[in-house]
Amino acid sequence: MKYRNRVAVVTGAGSGIGRALTIALAADGARVAASDIDAAGLAATSAACAPGSVATYHLDVADRAAVRAHAEQVRADLGPASMLFNNAGVDLMAEIESMEPADLDWLFGINFGGVVNGTTAFLPQLIEAGSADRPARLINLSSAFGLIAVPAQGAYCASKFAVRGLTETLRQEMIMNDRPVTVHCVHPGVVKTNFGKNMRTSAEDAEVARTLFDKAALTTPERTARTILRGVDRGKARILVGPDGRIAAALPRLLGVSYTTLLARGSRVTSRRRTANPPSVEERNPL
Ligand SMILES: NC(=O)c1ccc[n+]([C@@H]2O[C@H](COP(=O)([O-])OP(=O)(O)OC[C@H]3O[C@@H](n4cnc5c(N)ncnc54)[C@H](O)[C@@H]3O)[C@@H](O)[C@H]2O)c1
Numbered sequence: 001m002k003y004r005n006r007v008a009v010v011t012g013a014g015s016g017i018g019r020a021l022t023i024a025l026a027a028d029g030a031r032v033a034a035s036d037i038d039a040a041g042l043a044a045t046s047a048a049c050a051p052g053s054v055a056t057y058h059l060d061v062a063d064r065a066a067v068r069a070h071a072e073q074v075r076a077d078l079g080p081a082s083m084l085f086n087n088a089g090v091d092l093m094a095e096i097e098s099m100e101p102a103d104l105d106w107l108f109g110i111n112f113g114g115v116v117n118g119t120t121a122f123l124p125q126l127i128e129a130g131s132a133d134r135p136a137r138l139i140n141l142s143s144a145f146g147l148i149a150v151p152a153q154g155a156y157c158a159s160k161f162a163v164r165g166l167t168e169t170l171r172q173e174m175i176m177n178d179r180p181v182t183v184h185c186v187h188p189g190v191v192k193t194n195f196g197k198n199m200r201t202s203a204e205d206a207e208v209a210r211t212l213f214d215k216a217a218l219t220t221p222e223r224t225a226r227t228i229l230r231g232v233d234r235g236k237a238r239i240l241v242g243p244d245g246r247i248a249a250a251l252p253r254l255l256g257v258s259y260t261t262l263l264a265r266g267s268r269v270t271s272r273r274r275t276a277n278p279p280s281v282e283e284r285n286p287l
Contacts, residue, residue, distance in 0.1 A: 001029030002233070007078045007129070009033045011061050011118055012088030014041025016193025017141070019048070020225035021085055026053035030083065033074040035059035037088075061088045061114030071121035082129035082136040085228075086118040086163075089141060093201040093209050096154040103200055104155040111159035115140050115166065123181070130180030137232050139184045140167040144240075144248035147187055148259060151267045171237055184232050189244025191224050192217035218242050 008025045012018040014036030022034045026049040035057040036042040046054045055077055059070050074081055092107045094100070119138065130136030145153055146160030164185050171183035196213030199206075219242040231239030240246050251259040 003028045003030035003083070006030040006083055007033065007074070007081045008083035008085070009035075009074060009081045009118075009122060010085045010087055011035050011059065011114065013045050013056075014038040015045075015198075016195060016221045017188070017191060017224050017228075018085070018087040019045040020221035021087065021228065022054060023048050024222075024225045024229060025083070026050060031055070031078050033057060033078060033081065035061075035070065035088075061086075061117055062109035064113070064117045067114075067117035068121045071125065074122075075125060080125035080129040081122050082126065082134075083139070084118060084122045084126060084137070085139045085141070086115040087139075087141045088114050089143075089195075091153075091195055091199040092155045093152050093199055094155070095152050098202055099155065100202065103202075106200070107155045108159050108162075111156070112162045112166075115163050119166070119170065126181045127179050132180055136181045137184065138170070138181055139186060139228065139232060141186050141188075142167065144187050144189045144242075144245045146185070147248040148251050148263070150263055168237070182232070182235055184228075184236060184239055186228055186231070186239045186241065187245050187248065188224055188241035189218055189246075189248065190216045191219045191221055191241070193221050216244075218244055 003025055006029070008030040010018050010022050010025070010032060013022045013034035015038065018034070018036070019041070022032050022045050026032050032049070032054045034042060034045055034054050037058065037060050039058055042056045042058070046056050057070055057073065060066055089111045090107055092103050094103065119140070123138070126136035126138055140163050142163040143156070143160040145157045146164040149157040167183055167185040174181045174183055190213065192214065196210040199210060199213065201209050224241050227241045228239055238249070240249050255262065
């Protein structure tokens with residue numbers, strides 16, 4: 001029971017990585033405050049955990065006042081949080097030339113605004129709950145695309161680079177100010193969750209884009225949760241998930257910014273092949 005007496009806060013807990021984190025934390029003794037905008041998904045997560053181990057909250061992480069009120073509610077219900085997973089996130093597939101600015105605002109409000117809101121609302125509780133022997137943990141979900149930029153993911157990459165910048169700054173400030181809080185930035189490659197299905201896209205064929213996303217997934221959410229929790233236990237500042245997460249970290253180290261030319265050429269070839277050989281009906285409807 002590694003997380004006994006821990007109050008763990010997980011946003012976006014109604015699906016995918018957030019659900020797998022909630023289940024793993026609850027199984028190992030934590031009392032989990034699980035939140036999402038999707039009530040049905042959240043209920044399913046709670047049902048997969050032992051009775052009484054998870055408290056559920058309807059929450060839009062982009063709503064700053066609601067996140068502040070949520071932090072107070074969690075403290076009242078469970079006590080001060082000692083683990084925070086800022087996990088809720090969304091995707092937008094659109095080239096910058098044709099991107100709707102309103103879509104970028106929507107994505108930034110959740111992916112970056114949500115992390116800022118969660119971090120600032122819960123930081124006082126984490127500082128209060130942590131100690132030198134048992135530090136509190138703050139974990140922010142960035143992405144492999146917070147390490148490298150790729151075509152048609154401009155808004156998403158920008159938001160996840162921003163999460164990395166905020167997280168790496170906060171880590172330094174916690175160390176500098178002797179705060180009992182360790183800070184971790186997570187960079188998964190493509191994980192098989194509902195992320196592709198929930199994506200907004202201006203691509204001509206949204207279904208094909210989502211199918212390709214699912215096909216690219218190399219890691220399960222359960223494996224991702226295990227990698228995250230192991231990385232946190234070991235105090236790792238940067239937690240890479242999956243072979244594609246590790247490749248994303250290596251590319252700019254090996255090639256500098258020239259990796260962008262390489263990826264652009266690769267994407268051009270792939271998109272030409274796709275135009276010449278459009279996916280079959282089976283590929284469009286894998287189920
Ligand atoms: N799946 C991947 O390939 C992948 C790769 C790298 C990073 N990530 C990141 O991991 C995190 C979790 O994604 P996932 O793959 O589990 O996706 P998912 O779509 O399966 O789950 C995301 C959850 O966030 C919730 N959510 C969306 N908007 C919200 C809002 N405004 N407020 C509260 N909850 C909201 C959704 O309802 C959903 O339950 C995201 O931050 C994502 O960017 C995912």
